[in-house]
Amino acid sequence: MECPKEIVSLMHSYFDGDIHPDEERQLKEHLRSCAACAAHFYELNKTIAFLQCASHITVPSSFTATVMGAMPKEKKAARLRRWLHAHPILTAASLFCLLTVGSFASSWNERGAFSVSADEHVIIRDHTVIVPEGQTVKGDITVRNGSIRIEGTVDGDVTVIHGNKYMASAGQVTGEVEEINQVFEWIWYNIKERVHHALQSLE
Numbered sequence: 001m002e003c004p005k006e007i008v009s010l011m012h013s014y015f016d017g018d019i020h021p022d023e024e025r026q027l028k029e030h031l032r033s034c035a036a037c038a039a040h041f042y043e044l045n046k047t048i049a050f051l052q053c054a055s056h057i058t059v060p061s062s063f064t065a066t067v068m069g070a071m072p073k074e075k076k077a078a079r080l081r082r083w084l085h086a087h088p089i090l091t092a093a094s095l096f097c098l099l100t101v102g103s104f105a106s107s108w109n110e111r112g113a114f115s116v117s118a119d120e121h122v123i124i125r126d127h128t129v130i131v132p133e134g135q136t137v138k139g140d141i142t143v144r145n146g147s148i149r150i151e152g153t154v155d156g157d158v159t160v161i162h163g164n165k166y167m168a169s170a171g172q173v174t175g176e177v178e179e180i181n182q183v184f185e186w187i188w189y190n191i192k193e194r195v196h197h198a199l200q201s202l203e
Helices: 005-016 021-033 035-054 063-070 076-086 088-108 183-202
Strands: 123-125 128-131 136-138 141-144 147-150 153-155 158-161 165-167 177-180
Touching (some): 005 021, 021 035, 128 141, 141 147, 165 177
Parallel strands (some): 141 158, 147 165, 158 177
């Protein structure tokens, strides 16, 4: 015979501590006469006792770190591959920058021929560009694989790549003077030039 659902409800009320005395008597009488309900009541009682006991168990503060430390380490290659797949644009930009810097660095060793960007009001002797005293060169001067001696005035910037600059006491430069004799200076110079040309094309 199936027991009424009311008996199970009385069990829950009993364990919750809000059962009426008359209902408690009814429950106990039923449990004495029904072995199935008595077994169910016993199992519920054991479960509640276990939960009450377990509620006092505390986990050490280092438990999470210990468990995570015991887990197998992810290989660096797999971690890097996942990061690259998650950031495709940044990966492409980084690769482009790496290749660009690499090409600049390799071109540093290819010195090439002597050249100068200005040819008016200057004197060229061997691999030395001379701005004579009393002369004014308007605009920037870039000397590659040579030197520059400034005795007059340069109304602009002076850049010497793979060379040296010499300033006479009367020499003047209105802009910046830069010597590029290191590979990192060469890379930075090329980057600035690329940015400058890109900005000019946008204007």
